[in-house]
Structure formats: structure tokens, C-alpha cells
Amino acid sequence: NGVERLNMATPVSVLRLPKGPDPNSRGFDPKSPRFIALCRTSISTSAASEVDSAELQREQHARSVLRETFLRCLLSMTNKKVQFHMYEKVKVEATFGASDIDVLNFQVSDLHTPIGVQKEALIRSQDVISFTFDV
Amino acid sequence: MRSAVTSVFYSLNANSELIIMAFMIANRVLPGWRTMAMRQTPLTCSGHTRPVVDLAFSGITPYGYFLISACKDGKPMLRQGDTGDWIGTFLGHKGAVWGATLNTDATKAATAAADFTAKVWDAVSGDEVLTLAHKHIVKTVSFTQDSNCLLTGGNDKLLRIYDLSNPEAAPQEIAGHSSAIKKALWCNDDKQILSAAEDKTIRLWDRSSMEEVKTLTFDTSVSSMEYMADGEILVITYGKTIAFYNALSLDLIKTVEAPAPINSASLHPEKDFFVAGGDDFKLYKFDYSTKEELESYKGHFGPVHCVRFSPDGELYASGSEDGTLRLWQTAVGKTYGLWKCVLPEDLGAENSEQLYTSTPEIKA
Numbered sequence: 001n002g003v004e005r006l007n008m009a010t011p012v013s014v015l016r017l018p019k020g021p022d023p024n025s026r027g028f029d030p031k032s033p034r035f036i037a038l039c040r041t042s043i044s045t046s047a048a049s050e051v052d053s054a055e056l057q058r059e060q061h062a063r064s065v066l067r068e069t070f071l072r073c074l075l076s077m078t079n080k081k082v083q084f085h086m087y088e089k090v091k092v093e094a095t096f097g098a099s100d101i102d103v104l105n106f107q108v109s110d111l112h113t114p115i116g117v118q119k120e121a122l123i124r125s126q127d128v129i130s131f132t133f134d135v
Numbered sequence: 136m137r138s139a140v141t142s143v144f145y146s147l148n149a150n151s152e153l154i155i156m157a158f159m160i161a162n163r164v165l166p167g168w169r170t171m172a173m174r175q176t177p178l179t180c181s182g183h184t185r186p187v188v189d190l191a192f193s194g195i196t197p198y199g200y201f202l203i204s205a206c207k208d209g210k211p212m213l214r215q216g217d218t219g220d221w222i223g224t225f226l227g228h229k230g231a232v233w234g235a236t237l238n239t240d241a242t243k244a245a246t247a248a249a250d251f252t253a254k255v256w257d258a259v260s261g262d263e264v265l266t267l268a269h270k271h272i273v274k275t276v277s278f279t280q281d282s283n284c285l286l287t288g289g290n291d292k293l294l295r296i297y298d299l300s301n302p303e304a305a306p307q308e309i310a311g312h313s314s315a316i317k318k319a320l321w322c323n324d325d326k327q328i329l330s331a332a333e334d335k336t337i338r339l340w341d342r343s344s345m346e347e348v349k350t351l352t353f354d355t356s357v358s359s360m361e362y363m364a365d366g367e368i369l370v371i372t373y374g375k376t377i378a379f380y381n382a383l384s385l386d387l388i389k390t391v392e393a394p395a396p397i398n399s400a401s402l403h404p405e406k407d408f409f410v411a412g413g414d415d416f417k418l419y420k421f422d423y424s425t426k427e428e429l430e431s432y433k434g435h436f437g438p439v440h441c442v443r444f445s446p447d448g449e450l451y452a453s454g455s456e457d458g459t460l461r462l463w464q465t466a467v468g469k470t471y472g473l474w475k476c477v478l479p480e481d482l483g484a485e486n487s488e489q490l491y492t493s494t495p496e497i498k499a
Contacts, residue, residue: 009174010153012468013477018219021182021212027223028213028261034198038242038259104226126227 026102074099082108082133084123094121096133143478147173151467153476173468173476177434180219180460184208187454188440189234192216193241193258195446201258202445202452203244204460205235211246213237213258216445217472219452219462223261227254233289234275234318238282245285247273253287255299265302269295275318279325286328288316294330294340309345311338318360322367322382329369329382331360337371339385349385358413359399359441366406372397377411377421391426393419399441403465404448410463412439412453418463434461 021027029035077096084092094108103125111118142159144167151174155167185207193201193216200216211232213222230249237244237258244256253273255265271291278285285297287306294309294316314333322329327348328340337351337360353373361370367382377400379388395415402409402423412418416438420430437456444451449471453461462472470476 009172010477011174012176012464013475014176014178015473015475018178018180018214018462018473019221020180021221021224026226026261027221028259029222030260032222035259039257 024101026104076135077133080133082131084128085130085132086123086127087129094123099125143167145476145478147466147468147476151175153468153478155478175430175432175464175467176474177432178219178462178473179434180204180214180221180462181458182212182221182224183210183458183460185231185458186437186440186456187458187460188231190441190443190452190454190460191236192443192445192452193237194239196240198241200446201237201241202460203235203237203258204454205232205246206458207231209248209250211235211244213244213261214460216452217450219460219473225254225256225261225263227263227266228252230272233272236276236278238278239280243278243282245276245278247276247287247289249273253285255285265299267295267297267302267306272315274316275320277320279321281325284325286319286321288319288330288332290315292316292332294319294328296342307345309340311340311347312336317357320360320362322362322364322369324364327383329360329362331357331371337369337385351380351385358397361399361401361443363402363404363406365404368402368406370400370402370409372400372411372413375413377409379423389426391421394428394431398439399443401442401444401451403444404446408465410442410444410451412442412455414438416455418442418451418453418461420465430467432463435459 080096081093082096092111092113094111097107097109099106106123106125108121108123111121138161140158140160144156146154146156148154152172157164157167183206187204187206189205191203202214202216203211205211209228209230209232211225215222228248228250232246232248234247241258244258247253249272251269251271253267253276254263257264269289271289273287273289275288283299285299287295292312295306297306298304312332312334316330316332319330326342328342331337333356335353335356337357338347339349341348355373357371357373359372362382369380369382371378375393375396376390377397378390381388393411395413397411397413400409400411406423408420409423410418410420416435418432419428421428435455435457439453439455441454442451449465450462464474468476
């Protein structure tokens with residue numbers, strides 16, 4: 001009968017389970033063939049049809065310098081008081097802890113807000129327009 | 136002395152039974168025999184932490200096809216369509232995401248959320264490209280075939296058409312529904328719009344005149360609506376009914392009754408089957424011509440909110456209140472994606488690979 005047939009049935013084999021999300025990243029692997037083929041680079045010279053390799057090198061160098069400066073800036077902010085200027089005219093001050101790897105969140109302590117001081121907090125970096133601190 | 140089997144010729148029939156047609160032993164071909172039936176092994180995609188309320192497939196691209204899932208946790212995810220492998224999470228919404236869609240070549244994604252915004256994303260890099268502010272919860276988003284326009288609808292009862300090449304410009308607005316819009320989509324080569332709302336109507340609008348062309352009224356709120364451009368078929372679900380309409384005339388083609396209230400249904404690209412899922416947590420597969428219920432599967436631990444066939448029809452994906460997506464084979468036992476057709480052990484195939492066999496599902 002039908003029930004017996006189903007119980008005797010062999011479950012279809014599976015090579016592996018689907019890969020789940022990476023807890024440390026939002027994904028969209030820049031090394032994937034699709035990303036490499038389709039992602040428009042923001043380097044203006046490389047988007048041009050005739051690429052001047054000297055110009056491209058200069059731009060790439062400038063990008064590296066800017067990136068390194070930004071990362072060093074994040075490092076030097078550790079344990080310093082930082083003012084965050086955010087949307088909706090929000091200005092808050094906190095002691096900077098760290099940034100996550102995709103620069104999506106900033107971990108801060110003693111966040112001074114109009115409604116009180118938050119001992120530990122995460123600030124969503126996309127809500128931040130700018131931040132300032134004394135070096 | 137026993138000889139080794141050197142080749143096996145096999146096939147899978149319509150009842151998901153693996154049939155050994157013939158095999159070769161000691162250089163002779165001998166006739167085969169019928170083996171056991173194959174049982175469906177769904178692939179579970181985890182990662183969401185709240186109910187999955189909407190899902191959509193892209194078209195077939197040179198990199199395969201893709202799947203986007205909308206979740207109440209506010210973090211829609213992109214997955215490889217044939218394996219369910221996670222590719223990335225679109226981060227930015229500040230509320231539950233109610234609707235999600237991909238354009239045909241999976242280069243853009245759009246999402247509708249409870250934070251009163253619809254967002255357009257670069258589906259290759261995961262970056263947010265555009266935020267479109269609305270006056271209330273946005274429930275549904277749909278791209279035109281050329282990806283130049285985005286249709287949105289939600290709790291403010293208005294349909295909005297955004298020109299993505301000129302996003303600063305105010306969208307065109309179509310008013311008419313008397314309650315929240317649940318689903319809106321383009322049809323008839325993007326010349327018309329279909330919308331389903333809590334006011335128990337489905338309305339057909341002309342895009343250029345922005346006027347209502349026809350209305351379908353139901354006794355109860357429609358739970359889902361899917362449009363199939365090839366053949367101009369509209370699949371609607373309400374109560375325990377799955378109804379098929381001509382998308383141009385809104386004439387009824389046929390209705391089918393399911394054993395339980397249905398939340399979503401999808402028609403196979405070749406229009407031979409359709410699948411449905413709803414409040415009893417099960418997935419049902421029906422024959423479209425005969426309306427016969429062919430198969431049903433337990434697996435989800437909560438109501439099924441959405442179900443969609445892949446663009447090649449080889450699998451269908453379901454999203455549930457239990458926070459998971461599951462992928463199901465259309466032809467159970469076929470080698471496709473992560474599923475592998477395995478021959479019975481006694482034959483001992485020459486190059487046997489290490490294969491992972493799922494353990495039987497524990498029935499709650």
C-alpha cells in the first residue's frame with residue numbers, strides 16, 4: 001500500500017547542506033567571478049575605455065593612502081572621546097572602542113545622549129555623517 | 136567468482152522511482168529491474184531569525200539564477216538559486232522587510248519594509264543604491280523588465296511608480312484601493328499593473344492612463360498573487376482555493392481546492408504542475424490539467440508564507456514562519472544542484488563518491 005511504499009522509499013542523497021551566512025561579514029564576496037565581472041569599480045580612470053596605466057597607478061596609490069589613513073584614524077581613536085554628528089541634527093559624544101570589519105557598527109562606551117548616558121552602545125555607522133576627536 | 140558491475144543504465148520515472156534499465160557485468164549487458172521509490176529530501180536554508188514572508192527568483196543569468204528572501208528580521212538575503220548557498224545580506228532596513236524582488240539578470244534588488252521605505256540595492260556588491268521614502272509601511276516592490284521603473288505599494292493604499300534613472304523626481308501615484316495594498320506587479324509587457332489589497336479586490340490598471348481597467352472582488356482577502364508572463368496567467372490564492380485567471384481579461388480559467396488554507400502558490404514554467412503552501416505547514420504539488428493532488432510534504436515547523444518555482448522549474452522554494460527557506464525537487468531523485476541520484480548499494484558503482492545521506496525527518 002501507499003504508506004508501506006513511502007516508508008521503504010530511499011531519501012534522496014544530498015552532496016552537502018546549503019552554505020549559511022558568514023557571521024562576520026555581510027557577504028557579496030569580491031573575489032567571486034560574478035563580482036569581478038559585473039562590479040563597476042569606482043576608480044574613474046579604469047572605467048574609461050583607454051586606460052592610462054600611469055594615471056591608474058597614481059589613482060590607486062591615492063586610494064591606498066586614503067584607506068590606510070582611515071584605518072589608522074580608527075586605531076588612534078581607541079579609548080578617546082569622540083563627537084559623532086548624525087542625521088536629524090543629533091550630536092553625541094562617547095568613548096570610542098572599535099569598529100567592526102565592514103565598518104557597519106562602532107562600539108562605544110559612555111555614550112552621552114539627551115536622555116542619559118549609555119554605558120555601552122553600538123552606533124550604526126550609516127547613521128553617522130561625521131565624527132571629530134582630538135588626536 | 137563474482138564479477139564486478141562495470142556500467143549501469145538507469146532512469147527516473149514520473150513517480151520518482153529509480154529504475155535500473157540494464158547493467159553490464161563481465162562484458163555482457165543484462166536487463167535491469169525496478170528499485171525502490173525515492174523520498175523527497177528538502178534542503179533547509181537557515182540564517183534568518185524571524186519569519187520569512189516573501190521570496191523571489193531572478194531569471195537565468197550567466198552565473199546561474201538567484202533567490203532573494205524577505206524576512207521580519209529586517210535583513211533580506213541573497214542566495215544562489217540552485218543550491219541555496221548564501222551569497223550576502225542586504226543591510227540597511229530598520230524594520231521588518233515585507234517584500235523583496237530581483238531584476239531579471241539579478242544585478243538589482245528591491246525591498247519593501249516596515250520602516251516606511253523601499254530600497255533599491257546593487258545585487259552584486261550588496262550596496263544600497265536608493266532609499267525611497269513612503270508615508271507608511273511598504274509591502275510590495277516590482278521592477279519592469281528593463282529595470283528602469285520600480286512599482287511599490289503598501290499601507291498608504293497608493294501604488295507608486297518610480298523612474299530609477301531619475302529618482303529625485305516625484306513618483307507617479309495611482310489611488311483607488313480602499314485598504315492596504317499587499318501585492319503589486321507589472322503585467323502585459325509592463326503596459327499594465329495588477330494590485331491586490333486588503334479591500335478584497337484585485338485591480339488591473341493601465342500604466343499610461345493610470346486608470347482602473349477591471350476589478351475582481353472576492354469574499355475574503357486574497358493571500359497571494361503570482362504572475363506568469365508566458366501565457367499571461369495570474370495565480371491567486373484565498374482561503375483554501377488556488378485560482379488561475381487570464382491576466383489580460385481577468386477571466387477565470389479554473390480553481391482548485393486544497394486541504395488547508397493556502398498562503399501562496401506557484402505555477403511551474405511548463406504549466407504542468409503547481410505547488411502551494413499554507414497554514415498546515417505542508418507543501419502540496421498538484422497536476423495543473425487534472426487538478427489532482429500529486430504529492431504533499433511535511434518539513435516546515437510553521438505556516439508556509441511563500442512558495443515559488445525556480446525559473447528552470449527544477450525546484451521550488453518555500454519560506455515559513457519558522458524562519459527557514461526550504462528547497463524542494465520537482466522531480467524527486469534527479470541529480471540537480473545539491474541533490475544526487477544514488478544507485479542502490481549492492482551494485483557498487485566503480486567510482487563511488489562520499490555522499491551525505493539525510494537522516495529521516497523527526498515528526499513533531
